[in-house]
Amino acid sequence: MTPTRVLVLNSGSSSVKYQLIDMADRSRLAVGLAERIGEETSALHHEPLAGGGGKRERHGRLADHDAALEAVAEELAADGMGLDSPELAVIGHRVVHGGLKLTVPTLVDDAVLKEIERLIPVAPLHNPANVTGIRTAQRLRPDLPQVAVFDTAFHSAMPEHAARYAIDVETADAHRVRRYGFHGTSHAYVSRKAAELLGKDPSEVNLIVLHLGNGASASAVRGGRCEDTSMGLTPLEGLVMGTRSGDIDPAVVFHLGRVAGMSMDEVDELLNKRSGLLGLCGDNDMRQIRRRMAEGDAAARLAFDIYIHRLKKYIGAYYAVLGTVDAVVFTAGVGENSAPVREAAVAGLAELGLAVDGELNAAGGKEARLISPSYARVKVAVVPTDEELEIAEQSYALVASR
Known part of the structure; x- marks a missing residue:
């Protein structure tokens, strides 16, 4: 049996959003949100969309992203869709900033993680949490491919005259100051679907x-x-x-x-x-x-x-x-x-x-x-x-x- 399921993770500074999607028919199997990670009021909202069962909630401190993803894994396992499932093909991660080097969906390895970390100065609110989510997922399923999809990727096609700020070139290049753009995953999806709508x-x-x-x-x-x-x-x-x-x-x-x-x-x-x-x-x-x-x-x-x-x-x-x-x-x-x-x-x-x-x-x-x-x-x-x-x-x- 060829595995067809993808777990999508969007790790924020104090939250993890997730969806489990079966690519055989593009159906959602489960969705959820772990929020206020690191606080006493942490909560996990989980909803299985396949096989019945209603929404479930956990309340109580989730100390860090490790604890949050472990809780997510437990909820998925309770529905028979755990991270150890042979039907799981890949874990896909939203990463906000890929810079000029990471401009396509990329299999994560040590070099890729280092590049994402190198970009933390230009994405201090997002890339650290993205890295944490990837490392935790790797620990939970070290044998499974992890793919990073970058918010900046779609905009990397911008011509230089649109991407450059009119400041000293040497200073800009030394500190990676340029226009990268964000929401690229949404813009890519929507522009493709809009073309379909227009036939x-x-x-x-x-x-x-x-x-x-x-x-x-x-x-x-x-x-x-x-x-x-x-x-x-x-x-x-x-x-x-x-x-x-x-x-x-x-x-x-x-x-x-x-x-x-x-x-x-x-x-x-x-x-x-x-x-x-x-x-x-x-x-x-x-x-x-x-x-x-x-x-x-x-x-x-x-x-x-x-x-x-x-x-x-x-x-x-x-x-x-x-x-x-x-x-x-x-x-x-x-x-x-x-x-x-x-x-x-x-x-x-x-x-x-x-x-x-x-x-x-x-x-x-x-x-x-x-x-x-x-x-x-x-x-x-x-x-x-x-x-x-x-x-x-x-x-x-x-x-x-x-």
């Missing part, structure tokens, strides 16, 4: 993909390859996000240091954790912001308007970069579920061939769909993202090709 091969279409969640990014995709993306050296650049500022004059950092006496760490926390929608109006949940707007809340309205203004700027900029556009595609939590955001982002862009159909836009659904009227020169689409399936696809394809 074309990815090589035949130009797309503007808007990944709008608590973190948000845009990409210009030409013929299936990334031409430009909004995030840069870190996920801070670009669109207005839930708690991140997005684009900002870099001199703001110097100004706050001189005038407010803020340290680099304090400015870092401000721009990453206390800015964006949260900083503007005290809420980073678009549903709550819309509710407050309906009640006449001026701060919520301003936050929404700033968010939409930045979106429009990127749509226009990426239209110019691509020259011709086949579709603008919305994805992720806000992009998939907020009809008012989609409507507002496209409003006033009729001269670019963009429009949404009010009825189609308001209709919900979990399937990829067009929300533009038939006459629109440029299609507008909603394509649900599936980063876990993309990681599973890439991991399984790599192992199957060996």
Whole structure:
């Protein structure tokens, strides 16, 4: 029997998200989340999706990622789907930063781990946890292939004129300062599915993909390859996000240091954790912001308007970069579920061939769909993202090709 199951792990600094997927039919067998790792209030939420059984929860301290993954393994084993199962083909890991060397799905060995660790200075919040998750999985199943799939990989195709910052080249190269982009696994999946929705091969279409969640990014995709993306050296650049500022004059950092006496760490926390929608109006949940707007809340309205203004700027900029556009595609939590955001982002862009159909836009659904009227020169689409399936696809394809 050929093993067809892939365990996808997304290890964060204090959490582990996981899905077990059977690539024979792309079905989910189990999903779960271990959260608040290292705290007394740790919890593990586990849901088997095959063979019956309901959601289960564990409460109590998970001291570290080792303990968390061991607990995950126990829950999977209780459902007959443990890590020792002969049906498990590979463990696929989401790794945020692969730099310039790790640009394709990669079998993990010591050299790969060292390179991921070498990139910690440019991904200090993410790569350490990714490494920990890989090492723990290796300990639990040393005989099983481990594959790293990198968030930066899709954007590694960007031309140098899009990837370079206009700073001294020697300084930039010495400290790996360039635009890497993130959410690449989502942008790769969504751009491919959008092409399918249009009935074309990815090589035949130009797309503007808007990944709008608590973190948000845009990409210009030409013929299936990334031409430009909004995030840069870190996920801070670009669109207005839930708690991140997005684009900002870099001199703001110097100004706050001189005038407010803020340290680099304090400015870092401000721009990453206390800015964006949260900083503007005290809420980073678009549903709550819309509710407050309906009640006449001026701060919520301003936050929404700033968010939409930045979106429009990127749509226009990426239209110019691509020259011709086949579709603008919305994805992720806000992009998939907020009809008012989609409507507002496209409003006033009729001269670019963009429009949404009010009825189609308001209709919900979990399937990829067009929300533009038939006459629109440029299609507008909603394509649900599936980063876990993309990681599973890439991991399984790599192992199957060996």
